[in-house]
Amino acid sequence: MAATGHAVDPDLANAFAELSMKKIQAESQIRLSNVQIESLNRKIQHTALVEHEVASLPSETKVYKAVGRMFLLQKQNQLIESLKSKQQSFAEKIKSLEASKEYLQRNIEEFKNNVRELVMTKQSSR
Numbered sequence: 001m002a003a004t005g006h007a008v009d010p011d012l013a014n015a016f017a018e019l020s021m022k023k024i025q026a027e028s029q030i031r032l033s034n035v036q037i038e039s040l041n042r043k044i045q046h047t048a049l050v051e052h053e054v055a056s057l058p059s060e061t062k063v064y065k066a067v068g069r070m071f072l073l074q075k076q077n078q079l080i081e082s083l084k085s086k087q088q089s090f091a092e093k094i095k096s097l098e099a100s101k102e103y104l105q106r107n108i109e110e111f112k113n114n115v116r117e118l119v120m121t122k123q124s125s126r
């Protein structure tokens with residue numbers, strides 16, 4: 001029994017419980033996406049800084065690319081291209097994370113609207 005003395009409709013109780021679960025899951029996924037986006041933005045800034053520094057070096061300077069625990073001698077232009085491709089891949093990952101965040105937010109709103117419609121139909125049937 002609710003505080004008003006009316007019996008709680010099991011359909012509404014199930015719908016609200018499901019809404020609560022979906023909202024909690026979606027919000028945690030959104031927070032995770034935000035953390036990943038921040039991390040990727042920092043990586044983009046780092047690679048841009050490294051690219052700028054490498055580009056400012058004289059052309060005869062030896063440059064090395066870190067690969068695991070070792071360093072490989074690379075040509076300067078190859079390293080710059082590698083850094084640019086990393087930046088592009090990070091940007092693409094950010095776009096996909098933003099799209100998944102929008103999808104989750106739309107999903108939550110859609111489910112809220114479904115619950116509202118269920119409440120309205122239950123109220124109108126009384």
